[in-house]
Amino acid sequence: MRRNPLWLWAAALAAYAFLYLPLLIVVLYSFNDSRLNAEWVGFTLHWYSELFNDANMLIAARNSLLIAATASLAATLLGTLAGLAIHRYKLRILPVLAITPVAMPEILLGVSLLLFFNLVFRPWLGLELGMWSVIVAHITFCIGFVTIVVRVSLLGMDESIFEAARDLGATPWQTFRLVTFPLILPAVMAGALMSFSLSLDDFVITFFTAGVGVSTLPLEIYSMIKIAVTPEVNAVSTLLMLLTLGMIVLASRIHGKAVRSIGV
Amino acid sequence: MALLELRKLTRRFGDFSAVDNVSLSIESGEFVTLLGPSGCGKTTILRMIAGFDLPDVGQILLDGSNIADIPPEKRPLHTVFQSYALFPHMTVADNVAFPLRMAHFDKAAIAAKVHEALESVYLSDRARAYPHELSGGRKQRVALARSLVNRPRLLLLDEPLAALDAKLREEMQHELIDLQREIGITFIFVTHAQDEALALSHRVAVMNRGRIEQYDEPSKIYGFPRNRFVADFIGNTNLLEVAVTEATPTHLRLAAAGLGDIVSPPREGTRAGQKGWFSVRPEQVRIGGHLDGELENHYSGKVRSFIYVGDVTTYTVELADGTAIEALLSNSAPGRARFFEVGDDVAVGWPHDAGVFLHD
Numbered sequence: 009m010r011r012n013p014l015w016l017w018a019a020a021l022a023a024y025a026f027l028y029l030p031l032l033i034v035v036l037y038s039f040n041d042s043r044l045n046a047e048w049v050g051f052t053l054h055w056y057s058e059l060f061n062d063a064n065m066l067i068a069a070r071n072s073l074l075i076a077a078t079a080s081l082a083a084t085l086l087g088t089l090a091g092l093a094i095h096r097y098k099l100r101i102l103p104v105l106a107i108t109p110v111a112m113p114e115i116l117l118g119v120s121l122l123l124f125f126n127l128v129f130r131p132w133l134g135l136e137l138g139m140w141s142v143i144v145a146h147i148t149f150c151i152g153f154v155t156i157v158v159r160v161s162l163l164g165m166d167e168s169i170f171e172a173a174r175d176l177g178a179t180p181w182q183t184f185r186l187v188t189f190p191l192i193l194p195a196v197m198a199g200a201l202m203s204f205s206l207s208l209d210d211f212v213i214t215f216f217t218a219g220v221g222v223s224t225l226p227l228e229i230y231s232m233i234k235i236a237v238t239p240e241v242n243a244v245s246t247l248l249m250l251l252t253l254g255m256i257v258l259a260s261r262i263h264g265k266a267v268r269s270i271g272v
Numbered sequence: 273m274a275l276l277e278l279r280k281l282t283r284r285f286g287d288f289s290a291v292d293n294v295s296l297s298i299e300s301g302e303f304v305t306l307l308g309p310s311g312c313g314k315t316t317i318l319r320m321i322a323g324f325d326l327p328d329v330g331q332i333l334l335d336g337s338n339i340a341d342i343p344p345e346k347r348p349l350h351t352v353f354q355s356y357a358l359f360p361h362m363t364v365a366d367n368v369a370f371p372l373r374m375a376h377f378d379k380a381a382i383a384a385k386v387h388e389a390l391e392s393v394y395l396s397d398r399a400r401a402y403p404h405e406l407s408g409g410r411k412q413r414v415a416l417a418r419s420l421v422n423r424p425r426l427l428l429l430d431e432p433l434a435a436l437d438a439k440l441r442e443e444m445q446h447e448l449i450d451l452q453r454e455i456g457i458t459f460i461f462v463t464h465a466q467d468e469a470l471a472l473s474h475r476v477a478v479m480n481r482g483r484i485e486q487y488d489e490p491s492k493i494y495g496f497p498r499n500r501f502v503a504d505f506i507g508n509t510n511l512l513e514v515a516v517t518e519a520t521p522t523h524l525r526l527a528a529a530g531l532g533d534i535v536s537p538p539r540e541g542t543r544a545g546q547k548g549w550f551s552v553r554p555e556q557v558r559i560g561g562h563l564d565g566e567l568e569n570h571y572s573g574k575v576r577s578f579i580y581v582g583d584v585t586t587y588t589v590e591l592a593d594g595t596a597i598e599a600l601l602s603n604s605a606p607g608r609a610r611f612f613e614v615g616d617d618v619a620v621g622w623p624h625d626a627g628v629f630l631h632d
Contacts, residue, residue, distance in 0.1 A: 171324050172357035174344040176418065177374030186370075190361045 031249060038242035045237055055243040065244060068228035072208055075139065075224060079146035080203035086147070087154025087203075088196050092188075094155065095162040103159065110152035118216030121145045125217065137219025145217040146207040153206065154199035161195035194262050201259035205252040273336055275300040275458055276321070276426060281330035283316050290316040291327070292482035298460065298475075303452050305461045307469040308479030309505070314462045317479075318428050321460065322351045334425065345374070349426035350419035354434055356411045358403040358418070364390070365399040368418045375422055389421040392451075409440045413447075420455065429461045433468065445471055466506045470494060478502050500630050503551040508586075510554065510597050516546045516629070524629055526550055530593030535568040535624040542629060552627035554600035559587055559612070563619040570621030573597070575612045587612060589620050 037045050041052035059065055087106075094102040109117060121141075129135050169191075173183040211226040218227060225248055232241050274297040283291040291313040298304050306314035319325040321332060323344030332340045339347055350371070358367050368389050372382045390396045393413035403411055412432060419427055429448075433441045449472060452459050463469055469476045470490040477487040478501075486498040497503035504511060514534065518525035519542045526534040534550055563570045573591040580603075587599050597620050601611060612618055 166355050166357060168353040168355050168357040169359060171322075171344070172351070172353060173359070173370070174324075175322055175351045176371040177345045177422075178370075179343075179345055182374065187359055 034242050035246045035249070037239060038246045040239060040242075043239065045239070045242070055239040056247075058240055059243050059247075062240070064223065065225075065228060065240075068223040068225050071139065071223060072225040075142050075146060075214075076204045076207040079143050079150055079207045080200050082143075083147045083150030083203045084154050084196060084200040087151040087199055088158050088192070090151060090155040091158025091162065091192075091195075094159050103155075106152050106155040106159075108152070109149050110156070114149075114210075114212040117149060118145075118213040121148065121213065122216040137217060138222050141217045141219065142214055142222060142224070145213050146210060149210075149213060150203035150206055153202050154196070157195045157199040157202070158192055161192050165191060197262045198259040201255045201262075205255040208248065208255075209252060274298060274333075275302075275335065276460075277331075277333040277336075278317070278321075279331040279333065281317065281320065281327050281332070283313075283320060283325065283327050289482045291320070294330075294482070294484055296477060296484060296487060298458060300458055301456050303449075303459045303461065303472060303474045305463060305469040305473040305476045306479055307463060307466060307476050307505075310464055312479040313482040314464075314479050315430060318351070318430055318460065318462050321426075322349065322428055323347050348424055349428060350424045351428040351430060352412075352415050352419050352432045354431040356403075356415040356432075358411055358414055360403055362402075363399065364395065364401050364403070364406070364414050367403070367414055368421050370418065371422045377422075385421055389417040392420075393417045408436055409444060412436065412444060416451070420451075420457065423455075424457065426458045426460065429459060431463055432461075434463070434465075441468075448472060470506070478505060480505070496628060497551065497630065499632050500549045500551070503549070503628070503630060508554050508598060509551045510557065512550045512552075512595070514548060514550045514629070516542055516544050516548070519544050519546075523624060526629060528595075530595055531571060531591065533569075534627075536627050536629050537625050539629050542631075546631065548632065549630040550627055551630055552622055554586055554598040556622050556626040557597060557599035557620050558622065559589065559599040559601060559618055559620050561616075561618060563621045566623075567621035568624040570619055571597070572617065572619045575614050575616045575618055577614060578612070585611075587618075589618055591620075 036048075038055055039051050039053070040048055041050040041054065042048075090102075090106055094106065121144075122137075125135075125137060125141050125144075129141070130137075135141075170183055170187060173187045174180070178186060209226060210224075211230065214224050214227060215230075218224070223231075225244065229241055229244060229248075232238065276298040278294055278296040281291055281294045282289060294313070294317065296317075306317060308314050316325060320327050320340070323339075323342065327340055330340070331338045334348070359370065362370070365386050368386045369382050372385055377385070386399070387396060390399055393416055395410060395413055395417065398406065398410065403414065406414065415432070433444050436444060445468065448459075461469075461472060470493070473490060475487060476490055476493050478485045478493060480501050486493055486502045488496075493502065494506055497506060500511065503509050512528045512531065512534070514526040514528045516524060517527050517533075519538070521538055524536045524538055524542060526536055528534055528550065536550060558567065571591050573589040576588045576590040576596065578585050578587045583603060585601050585603055587601065589597050589599060591597060599620050
């Protein structure tokens with residue numbers, strides 16, 4: 009029997025083409041020296057320089073990075089604590105509650121957050137929708153991811169390691185600081201990077217919770233293509249893609265490296 | 273005064289009593305084993321001594337003071353876990369240094385003690401290695417060094433050899449005995465392997481269903497089991513249901529259904545009319561083509577099967593009424609792997625001072 013039959017290679021190739029060809033076209037046309045996404049004219053960086061001179065785009069980029077940084081930081085903190093709590097208390101309902109927002113259709117989450125903000129935050133705190141509501145919304149859907157990653161990493165660990173630390177003289181806090189935290193750190197980092205890229209890319213929930221006046225990169229791209237898919241859109245999409253890809257690669261490398269070095 | 277004393281310890285999980293009114297006393301310098309089948313409560317007792325679990329009722333006295341409510345990090349004792357529980361993100365040296373760091377030793381003292389501890393388990397050349405780079409036996413040694421480096425009053429060992437292969441296990445058994453003798457620290461060892469318990473311990477507590485069935489020296493546990501459970505759990509034995517027909521200070525006469533009379537050693541508190549069990553070890557049973565009249569108890573039967581394991585052969589002999597008796601024969605005679613074939617007519621028997629009558 010042959011190890012790798014030809015048809016298997018072909019099927020895999022087709023699947024990857026299906027996944028990456030559209031992305032590749034976007035990247036390609038971001039360098040095309042033509043206003044139309046039709047035929048290849050020649051190589052240019054013109055669209056990128058245009059991008060960096062577009063004030064709206066720069067504001068949107070700044071907003072996106074700010075939102076992603078704040079939301080991922082907060083979500084990582086809360087998600088890590090939730091993951092630890094779920095592991096400690098072994099209550100069946102807790103993991104379900106943490107995962108539900110992750111599995112929920114985004115549009116549902118977006119609508120319900122919008123309702124919640126309008127019913128609770130606006131009348132009670134006098135806050136209008138804006139950056140803060142987007143950040144809160146992003147925290148909401150990122151927590152679940154961090155919680156899952158942290159919990160899974162704890163599940164794979166030998167419980168007696170933590171008992172051993174106590175047994176050898178460490179207080180509960182020392183046990184956390186010297187043993188638990190270093191061991192879950194790779195998962196925490198992976199969760200943070202994942203949250204960052206999820207927040208950076210989010211359109212639906214941001215669309216519902218941003219209100220007027222706040223724009224993020226995905227919102228900006230959307231408003232641009234309402235007119236036409238310009239090469240500038242291709243350029244900003246390419247940059248966004250690059251950033252996300254970098255995050256994902258980094259996250260999986262941190263995680264993979266930790267898994268290898270611990271040897272579990 | 274005993275170093276450690278358990279007083280009427282009880283631990284329930286719902287309706288189930290994992291540990292049921294257990295009292296036990298351990299002297300300083302002793303090597304004591306808690307032995308029993310899984311679920312008998314031995315590990316629960318160990319976890320309560322270590323502080324990972326709290327008793328519902330009872331006291332744990334260390335040097336006379338109750339430690340049952342003290343958190344694990346404040347107890348002057350350490351545990352060696354079945355999984356070794358080494359910290360995977362620390363080197364061997366950092367693992368061993370951990371309890372010293374927690375006790376706020378200064379750096380120079382830590383380095384010296386770590387070096388000495390690793391030397392005592394022949395691992396000084398692996399100080400910079402990470403746990404996952406070590407074999408099972410070496411991980412075990414690191415765990416031992418880590419637990420002993422700051423000289424606890426008591427070392428608890430939770431089936432520490434269970435994950436090792438047979439050869440390595442025997443090696444580690446010898447090392448454990450030597451180590452314990454050398455440093456004089458009291459060991460409480462938990463295992464379900466009876467050979468391990470007999471080989472290692474000064475005293476063995478045989479446990480069943482949350483209770484201690486017998487607490488004694490290995491030879492007493494094996495030779496004079498207190499009840500049917502102990503006789504059956506430790507080693508192999510022939511168990512026969514009997515009724516006492518005659519009880520004198522010098523011997524007992526027992527009636528075994530289908531077998532006839534058995535003469536056995538006396539046992540205090542036994543009266544004629546009592547029912548119980550008679551236990552005789554296979555190595556006490558003699559087997560032969562015909563046995564001369566010197567054995568008070570002898571019966572004839574046929575060889576049903578045998579198991580040859582090299583040094584000895586165990587024969588199962590079926591008596592006329594269907595009772596099976598196991599007899600063990602040493603293969604020390606050169607060139608003779610076995611002496612009887614399946615189906616051979618043989619006699620089995622044992623002297624009047626072999627075996628023991630069990631009340632329950």
